[in-house]
Every structure is written in C-alpha cells, then in structure tokens.
Amino acid sequence: MTTQTTQTTQTTQLSPPSPDKNLYEQIADRIQHLIAEGTLQAGDRLPSVRKLHSQWSVSISTVLEAYRLLEDRGLITARPQSGYYVKAALKVPSEPQQSCPPPKAHHVDNSLGFRVICAIRDSQTVRLGAAVPSMDLLPIAALNRLTGQVLRQHQILAHAYDLPPGYEPLRHEVARRLMDAGCSVTPDQVVTTNGTLESVFLSLRAVTQPGDTVAIESPTYYGLLEALEVLHLKALELPTHPRDGISLADLEVVLQQGKIAACAIVSNFSNPLGTCMSDERKQQFVELLAQHQVPLIEDDIYGEVYFEGTRPKAMKAFDQEGLVLYCSSCSKTLSPGLRVGWAVAGRYQAKVEQLKWVINQTTAIVPQMTVAAFLANGGYDRHLRQLRRAYQSQMLRMTQAICDYFPAETHVTRPNGGHVLWVELPPNFDALALYELALQQQISIAPGAIFSPSGSYGNCFRLNAGLPWSEEIDQAMQRLGELIRQQMAGRRIWSQKVGG
Ligand SMILES: Cc1ncc(COP(=O)(O)O)c(C=O)c1O
Structure with a gap:
C-alpha cells in the first residue's frame, strides 16, 4: 500500500489558465x-504583498485577495506586523484503486441507505454524512426576493397548473447553460421536474421494464439504487476508477452479452467517487452504448461545480x-428545497413527459419562475465562482x-469538483460500526455499504465537504480519526490473539 506523501506529479503542474477563475x-x-512541490515549506515567509505586486505585475488588492484565499484553504497564516507564512506542508493522500465489484446483477434492497439518511437528517449532528451544501453558501436572500417578485408579478399564473414540458423561460435558461457543457439543445427538448x-x-x-438490468458505477449514488429498487430493476455494478470512471472494457463485455437494458451514471464529479472522465473517454463511452442501442441515463448534478479549467462536457454532448437522457437540477448550486430540476431525454422525451404528467402532473411553477429569474439575471456565474471557491477550499481542508x-x-x-470525499480503510475495517459509534457522538458519516447493491465497501465511507470549515468540523474529524484508530487497534489485538 502506498503511504501518504507530500508530493505528486499531479500537484506539481501549474493549473491551466482558467477563464472561469479570477x-x-x-x-x-x-x-x-x-x-x-516543496518550493515553499512549512514556516517559510511568503513574499511581501508589495514584492509580489511588483514581481508578478498584479495589483496589491489582487495579492491580498489571493493570500486571503490561501488562508481560507488553511495553507498559510498571517502573523501581525510580520507577514504571511506557510502553515504546513501540503499533504497529498494516496487514492483508492479501481473498484472490483462482483460481476453479477443484483436485486436492490437499499433500506439501509434510507435508514442511514433519515438518521443523518433528523439528528443534531455535525453533518458529514449527507451530501448537502451549507445554506450559508447559497443565495437564499436573493432567491427569497425573487420569489416575492414572482408572486407579485404573476398573481394568477403562480397558482396554475404548468403542464409538461414545464415553464418555458426556465427551459430556455437551461438550454442556454447547457451550451457550456457542449450540448446543442433547444428549450422544447427540455422537460422540467x-x-x-x-x-x-x-x-x-x-x-x-421491471426485471431489467441496469449497469451502474461501483460505488454509486444511493438515491439511484433506491430508484432501481422501487422500479424492480436489477443493478449490475461495473469496476470504476476514481479518476477514469467506469471500465470501458467491462462495459463492452456486458454489452456484448446483451445483458443490460440501460446504463445510469453520475457523469461529472460523481457521488461518491468524484470521478470525472476525460472527453475522450466520455465519447468512447457514449459511442459504445450507441453501438448496442443501449440508453444512458446521465446525472450531471455536479457539472457546474468544477475547480480547474472550464466546465466539463456532459455525456449528452457526444x-x-x-x-x-440528461438529468440535472439546481439542488447543489442554488437550492435543494426549491426542487427544480430538468431532463433532456432525447428520443424518449414524449415518454418522459407523459410519465411526468401521470406521476405528479406538473412541477410547481413558482420555484421554476424563481430559478429562471435567477439564471437570467441574478448573477448566477458570479455566485458559481464563489461556490466553487468555497467547495475547493473546504475539500482541501x-x-x-x-x-x-x-x-x-x-x-x-x-x-x-463537487463536494464529497470517499475514504477507504483496510479491507477488514467496519465502517458501519464506525458510523454507529460516530452517530452516538453526534457526528454523521455515510457508510460505504449504502453505495453498493452487493453490500461491497464495508470498509469505506463518504464525507461531505459542502460545509464551511469550522472548529466544530475540525474536532469531528479528529474524533473520527480516534475512533478509526481504536477500531483498528482492537482488530489488531484480536487477530494477534486468534493467530496465536
Ligand atoms: C448524484 C446525485 N444525484 C441526485 C441527487 C439528488 O438531487 P435532487 O435534489 O436534485 O433530486 C443528489 C443529491 O445528493 C446526488 O448527489
């Protein structure tokens, strides 16, 4: 096993110039x-603000803002009358390997997932378990103002049924923003949800149809598993690498065997692995499915929350x-509670619209109007820049x-990108036991087993980095570390006893 190091080639390269970064x-x-890289080491003094201003030809306020951001990321500290200093070496942990789930379709029973999420939701815990952004990072005041405006401007319409495909100005905004993801979509191809x-x-x-098998990433978002369960679908987990995504070789094998009716993935900064495939692999992936005429359900909820370069392409772009069938929403960027989402379902659009109508008729119009107004002129891009900055800092901390x-x-x-981290411990570690002990101490985590229909990942858990860093979170992380060490020490003593 590789140990934690302070350097990797990934971090030594300067990030490409990003048009989306200030x-x-x-x-x-x-x-x-x-x-x-170690060029600047713990305790080193950074160049003074004036020096960097003249050496790098940038304004004093730009240097100050950069130093403030590095303080947010926990990398440097200001000493009064003295300047800015590097706090500690940047540690880069080793990553999990490609997963290796059992090559067999499973009926899904994710009642554990539902139980875990209810416990996390209801308790007064440090919420490292649910993948929710902090309300402090969302533009709540602006959204509330816009809701008021919408209600004043559309006093009758606000109470009407809004038949599928949904509110046109919102569909227009969604289609416009999808251009950044490489998609050419017209508003009438979007249905709101x-x-x-x-x-x-x-x-x-x-x-x-009930009984069909759907190929999924492994591990995958537990909400997808719950949907598969309710629809009586089987799940076939495919080996997935945290950086490269689903193994295309394994996908090809199951496609050739004609085993799967559909494939469902989280395409950018997946939950829980944070995977974002390269464009090349995305294209190969979509083409492979097309050769076998197998539909792909693409969940792109984290696509706009990237930290480097530009917005990654959607699978839909290829x-x-x-x-x-492209699926997304504003739950991670504006408001999870407004429940405004959308689908671009390609050749299945008419079917999706009909199902939407049968299941719950319409999407409430006031939230759609509010989100449409925010996307059109609420400063969405500025807000996204701040949100990305916050998520990136929190992930680093x-x-x-x-x-x-x-x-x-x-x-x-x-x-x-995104805001979740996947933690893997040695194979005999019991993350469910950790979850229960941590919950007793008012810390929630999401145990790995809820992300797999075959019950894999008993030694893993997911952490939410969507909350602003605080003393409380730091202490919770320390406490988790202690609980992990205690369990590992207990297991070592036990295995020594059993061994002899
Ligand atoms: C990958 C993924 N898809 C979907 C959802 C749920 O999204 P929504 O609230 O828009 O239904 C989440 C929420 O955590 C998620 O992480």
Missing part, C-alpha cells in the same frame, strides 16, 4: 502548487442518436484533516 484565484493556485432524482426516476421508467488525523493506511479520493 486572477487572484490563479495566483493562489500557483502558490498552492509551490507549497505542494422536481429535481434530478425525479428526472432519473422518470428516465429509468421510460427506458426499462450523443448523436438521442440515446442519452478536509483532505488535510484526513492526512493529519486518520491512520497512514487511509486512502481518499482527490476530486476536481
């Missing part, structure tokens, strides 16, 4: 890379045959805390 963020990224999960549910229902507090055998993902 100058101060690019400067902060460059300094972060210098810390990762009550969130991504409804889009996924309708899409699965549109392309499968869809020549209308076989990709959480990764550093894992390196500091968890045992050296820990592996953790290093996603370039």
